[in-house]
Amino acid sequence: MAHGPAQGVTRWFFTTNHKDIGTMYLWFSFSMFFIGGFFALVIRAELFEPGLQIIEPEFFNQMTTLHGLIMVFGAVMPAFVGLANWMIPIMIGAPDMALPRMNNWSFWILPFAFAILLSTLFMEGGAPNFGWTFYAPLSTTYAPPSVTFFIVAVHIMGASSIMGAINIIATILNMRAPGMTLMKMPLFVWTWLITAYLLIAVMPVLAGVVTMMLMDIHFGTSFFDAAGGGDPVLFQHVFWFFGHPEVYIMILPAFGIVSAIIPTFARKPLFGYASMVYATASIAFLSFIVWAHHMFTVGIPLAGELFFMYATMLIAVPTGVKVFNWVTTMFRGSLTFETPMLFSVAFVILFTIGGFSGLMLAIAPADFQYHDTYFVVAHFHYVLVPGAIFSITAAVYYWLPKWCGNMYNELMGKTHFWMAFIGLNLTFFPMHFVGLAGMPRRIPDYALQFADFNMISSCGAFLFGGAQLLFLFNVVRTIRSSKKATDEVWEKPTGLEWELPTPAPYHTFSTPPVIR
Amino acid sequence: MSSQSQYYVPEQSKLPIFASLGLATTVWGLASWLNGGEYGTTILFVGFLIFALVLWCWFHAVIGENIAGLANDQLQRSYVWGMGWFIFSEVMFFAAFFGALFYVRTFALPWLSGDGTHDSFTNTILWPGFEHQWPLLTTPDAAANGDNALKLGPEQSMSLSAAPSIWSWLPFWNTAVLLTSSVTVHIAHTALKNSNRKSFHLWLGITVCLGIIFLILQAEEYIEAYHHMGLTLSSGIYGATFFMLTGFHGAHVALGTFMLLVMFLRAVLKNHFKSDDCFGFEAASWYWHFVDVVWLCLFIFVYVLG
Structure with a gap:
């Protein structure tokens, strides 16, 4: 345990260190973010003007599919797992993750899985083209042959997620330093505990649904074929039973991050810690009983429409608790707006907008109008981009000095923030309007009256993409810089990570710290 | 330690x-x-x-x-949590297939046959003449298209109602074998806790044999289904749910038997496991109890109420 990191490249292949593995997760996620972002820019370039200019409709479908899959499974989820790897053992005073070798296994499955997924682009018939939700029979009867490779890639990504989640739960439940009671844990740890539970509960269901697809495609079963007594709607039910908790998997850790950052820059303790914990647990519970709100127009009985509508609206209550707690934390605080705080405040405001459009979509009769329009695209990008992506960005700026020992460039960070903030609002806000006016999602061409707003969206997307290049430059420059950060980094932040020297030593808390 | x-x-x-x-x-x-x-x-x-x-x-x-x-003890607890949550993930995997079974039986098939108001068009236009039943022997395709149908149902189902008597019904014996094996593995565990090695080896060995007997009976059932009952993976939704549920269960029994066999060999050949240090064996036995519970659900929902 006294050893430092091994020399050479094999350090990364064979490591069991939670910080090394966290770093690998974060870099992997960052590279997937750029690949998925590139696909998004291909989409936006095609949509810059009406008509078909750059790519074929068939390839456009592959881009929307891979953009979604890569951002969800390759960028957002691994980034949160990377942050969990880096921070959870430190935050609870543990020497490492509970099962360090399995930890490295969870990571190393991902590069293989995404290599398989991306290789489908070069296969005969092209990559998966049925949307990231891969509804049957588009993904079965009418799918390109590469769907088989998509299925096995999803299988091993799922195995990776389940192992990662088991590791995180075992770490939190079993590795806390003496005195670190559950209700003393930082909220990031709490939100991840609940996220890991969601992951273990729903990733196997995803494995189940892709297995049914595989059987329908290759072994003649009739799960999603009404001719044999199955039902394509069955696919949607099983998929969204996974899919809805999945969207909370992508936002709960974000809640934890923001709950760490806002108190630091408001110089006040978090308002309503216990209610935050209970709100997180309530959201997780509700996430299991709202899935059919994605399927209001598919033909479900009236009782189903009503149940899923009201259950969905209930989620606004615990989410509202959280938003008010963050606002109250800032209220009369000594606020300063360093880059992590800028991203966090933007998170609170823009995520709330995404939440409100979600509430609009939850109203079943209104959803018949919004369904499958750009309004839905606007909604989920408002919760995912300023929600998941902004929180991850905020976390990187907040903890990067602790990780690498150097301070990032504040001006560049703020420039990144404003470019990203303006870029994302330019991109996604007009989508509300074109969606309400009836522009369907997932099409490469559109009616002329949508042209102006689409052009604005495309400009915003390229601005947002450029902002991320600045982010990459800032991160690399920080790692190689000589501008040392202090041990405390910020002004009196709370948490065990700030009691460590900067940069955090390779091994921390080999003997448990004293918890006050 | x-x-x-x-x-x-x-x-x-x-x-x-x-x-x-x-x-x-x-x-x-x-x-x-x-x-x-x-x-x-x-x-x-x-x-x-x-x-x-x-x-x-x-x-x-x-x-x-x-x-x-x-x-140390703390690491052992990590293993306990790890195995426990792994089994929970397996439960959720089976839940997806059980959920599919419930959905098809309760909602999809009645709707296909015109029940409810919103789906009656599907019946009259696409699948005229289809009436839902479970086990589904006549698929919507077969009902509507007769000899031209591509998706045909089985000739006969595996459920209790189709068997001549319970004693000649294979799933009954399978249930008896698997339930017994859950008891024997528990006896083996108790023997190990009392440091009674001979008894531990004996009952663990019996458990492994019961697992193998179950697998042989299950293979027999599949051969019967394919050769005499026209029941295959492609015989409509009944065949799909039947083979996917029992098949994944069978695969889990095979893995569980293999795990217990490894534990048996470790115990007999290498003298592994002590009364206070036997997590490998305990994990395998938990897994075994888990496949037993899944079987009970299968027995009720696939075979008896089938």
Whole structure:
């Protein structure tokens, strides 16, 4: 345990260190973010003007599919797992993750899985083209042959997620330093505990649904074929039973991050810690009983429409608790707006907008109008981009000095923030309007009256993409810089990570710290 | 084994990355094979071999560390949590297939036959003449298109109502075998706790034999289904749910039997496991109880109420 990191490249292949593995997760996620972002820019370039200019409709479908899959499974989820790897053992005073070798296994499955997924682009018939939700029979009867490779890639990504989640739960439940009671844990740890539970509960269901697809495609079963007594709607039910908790998997850790950052820059303790914990647990519970709100127009009985509508609206209550707690934390605080705080405040405001459009979509009769329009695209990008992506960005700026020992460039960070903030609002806000006016999602061409707003969206997307290049430059420059950060980094932040020297030593808390 | 000792964090390990390589090669081979690729089966076989070899080395390393006294009480608790949550993930995997079964029986088939108001068009236009029943012997395709149908149902179902008597009904005996094996593995566990090694070996051995008997009976049932009852994977939704549920259960029994067999060999040949240090065996026995519970659900919802 006294050893430092091994020399050479094999350090990364064979490591069991939670910080090394966290770093690998974060870099992997960052590279997937750029690949998925590139696909998004291909989409936006095609949509810059009406008509078909750059790519074929068939390839456009592959881009929307891979953009979604890569951002969800390759960028957002691994980034949160990377942050969990880096921070959870430190935050609870543990020497490492509970099962360090399995930890490295969870990571190393991902590069293989995404290599398989991306290789489908070069296969005969092209990559998966049925949307990231891969509804049957588009993904079965009418799918390109590469769907088989998509299925096995999803299988091993799922195995990776389940192992990662088991590791995180075992770490939190079993590795806390003496005195670190559950209700003393930082909220990031709490939100991840609940996220890991969601992951273990729903990733196997995803494995189940892709297995049914595989059987329908290759072994003649009739799960999603009404001719044999199955039902394509069955696919949607099983998929969204996974899919809805999945969207909370992508936002709960974000809640934890923001709950760490806002108190630091408001110089006040978090308002309503216990209610935050209970709100997180309530959201997780509700996430299991709202899935059919994605399927209001598919033909479900009236009782189903009503149940899923009201259950969905209930989620606004615990989410509202959280938003008010963050606002109250800032209220009369000594606020300063360093880059992590800028991203966090933007998170609170823009995520709330995404939440409100979600509430609009939850109203079943209104959803018949919004369904499958750009309004839905606007909604989920408002919760995912300023929600998941902004929180991850905020976390990187907040903890990067602790990780690498150097301070990032504040001006560049703020420039990144404003470019990203303006870029994302330019991109996604007009989508509300074109969606309400009836522009369907997932099409490469559109009616002329949508042209102006689409052009604005495309400009915003390229601005947002450029902002991320600045982010990459800032991160690399920080790692190689000589501008040392202090041990405390910020002004009196709370948490065990700030009691460590900067940069955090390779091994921390080999003997448990004293918890006050 | 002292609870004061430091938590064991292993040094660098080559195992994880090779396990990933093995896993990825296996699934790549599987996908190529299913898509009719040239070297699919070879890649599948090589991948599986790498994967199996790495797992062997991995378990070897962990057992060695435990014998060397590196696994303190806290690490053992990590294993307990790990196995517990792994079994929970398996429960959710089966839940997806049980959910599909319930959905099809309760909603999809009645709607296809015109029940409810909103789906009656489907029946009159696409599948006229279809009436829902469970087990589904006549698919919507067969009902509507007669001799031209592509998706045909089975000639006969596996459920209790179709059997001449309960004594000649294979699932009944399968249930008896599997329930007994859950009891025998528990007796083996109790014997180990009392440090009664002979009894431990005996009852664990009996459990493994019962597992093998179950698998043989299950294979017999499948042969019967395919050759005499026209019940196959492609005989409509009944065949699909029947084979996927019992098939995945059977695969889990096979894995559980293999795990218990390994524990048996470790106990007999290597004298592993002490009354206070037997997590490997306990984990395998939990897994065994888990497949037993899944079988009980199968027995009720697939066979008896089928």
